[in-house]
Amino acid sequence: MLKTIRKILGIIFLVCITAMFLDFTGALHVWLSWMADLQFLPAVLGLNIVAILIVIALTLLCGRIYCSVICPAGTYQDAVSNIASRFKKNRFSFSKENKILRFSVLGVFVVLLLVGLNGLAILIAPYSAYGRMVQNLFQPIYIGVNNLLAQAAEHYDSYAFYEKEVWIKAMPVFIVAIVTFLVFTVLAWRGGRTWCNNICPVGTVLGYLSKLSLYKIRIDESKCINCKMCEKNCKSSCIDIATHTVDYSRCVSCMNCLGKCKKDAIHFALAPKSQPKPSTASKPDTTLRAMLTTGITLAATSVLHAQEKTTDGGLAVIEDKKIPEREIPVKPAGSKSLSSFSNKCTGCQLCVAACPNGVLRPSTKLSTFMQPEMGFEHGYCRPECTKCGEVCPAGAITPITREQKTAIRAGHAVWVKDNCLPQKDGISCGNCAQHCPSGAITMVPLPDNPKVKIPSIDTERCLGCGACEHLCPVRPFSAIYVEGNLVHGDM
Secondary structure (H helix, E strand, O other): OHHHHHHHHHHHHHHHHHHHHHOOOOOOHHHHHHHHHOOHHHHHHOOOHHHHHHHHHHHHHHOOHHHHHOOHHHHHHHHHHHHHHHHOOOOOOOOOOOHHHHHHHHHHHHHHHHOOOHHHHOOOOHHHHHHHHHHHHHHHHHHHHHHHHHHHHHOOOOOOOOOOOOOOOOHHHHHHHHHHHHHHHHHHHHHOOHHHHHOOHHHHHHHHHHHHOOEEEEEOOOOOOOOOHHHHOOOOOOEEOOOOEEOOOOOOOOOOOHHHOOOOOEEEEEOOOOOOOOOOOOOOOOOOHHHHHOOOOOOOOOOOOOOOOEEHHHOEEOOOOOOOOOOOOOOOOOOOEHHHHHHHOOOOOHHHHHOOOOOEEEOOOOOOOOOEEEOOOOOOOOOOOOHHHHHOOOOOOOOOOHHHHOOEEEEEEEEOHHHOHHHHHOOOOOHHHHHOOOOOEEEEEEOOEEEEEEEEEOOOOOOOOOHHHHHOOOOOOOOEEEEEEEEEEEO
């Protein structure tokens, strides 16, 4: 019964969190955002005290139940391991804890966070890794199916679906997502919870808290016949039946062992005051934890190409816009400041998945790797949209109202004189001023040619929404672009 309850809850969390990363409309977050709020690392970085206390309380009560129910990366690995067990039953055996590896990884992880290199630290953060995997690999497939339904519905004058552009937002992050998927899948297939009990920093922290838990897996030596069925089905390789002990720092409270014992010798109950010390004779580590030291070769990557856009009846190709070199990246309104955002963001990319305007994409810079930033080649940040703040579980983007957003200056427009059509070719344009939602751009006459007008920017009124950059007709680099503000000011 305990195993069944755990599996049902784990599947619910996995399906719902996956759905949030797939849903490009942001509608599901209204109902399911609390599941993202319970993820441990975003809660710690966002100082979500309630979520932190809930996770710690669950751990002190039932051990690492968080890893088997709440964490989607853990449940995904369980699903892969379960499929593998159908091909080879009773495939696990006890292995000693690799403390050096666990604490070395945890130490490096903490140091990276302290020095501000969150982009590197979140490479091994479980929730962020799973979100990155779903958003980059599975959401394009989901959107592709949606687009097919939209085209089919259009023939029947139905607009229940609408098409969404499919494109790779950052190739380095896409490759990292593929590697993450391969590592999670291969390690779970071969060794169960190898990743969780050797690499995952959240697993290490909660693992040592779980040693203090009230309820634990308990082995009754008087009933045990040493058949090793519990040990052979322990995906964490933490049951040593020779000494009748359990390594509680690695046990994820999955309850798999309970149903395998035919003598009722193993229970999930109040823990005894002490356990017998294990024998000094150690067994060879027969699991494939050593796989973590071997490289995984990426065989091939696929690139999604958007349909080529043409004009003039298809005779002329519209050149794609290129991203300008920004001295300061543009962060979403609600981020407060560049430093605040960088310190709290876990790079889970839930905001990237939910952005309806195609503005947010993962950064490829080393210091902010995989943390979202704004780009305006495919759209601009509409003043009425507040989706990113609504879905952020770490508090890196705080929720704001539509009224507040129209007063937050996340960046400022910069005019590139040499690219501007009126300045360069002497022809009228004014596209940037016409579409500026805050009225920060006005057209003023050239001193030497009053008939031609060029843009003048009031940076105190500019919101940094990117409408001017996106709608500027100049290719490949716009004649006007947005620089981010270190601190987001109010108008």
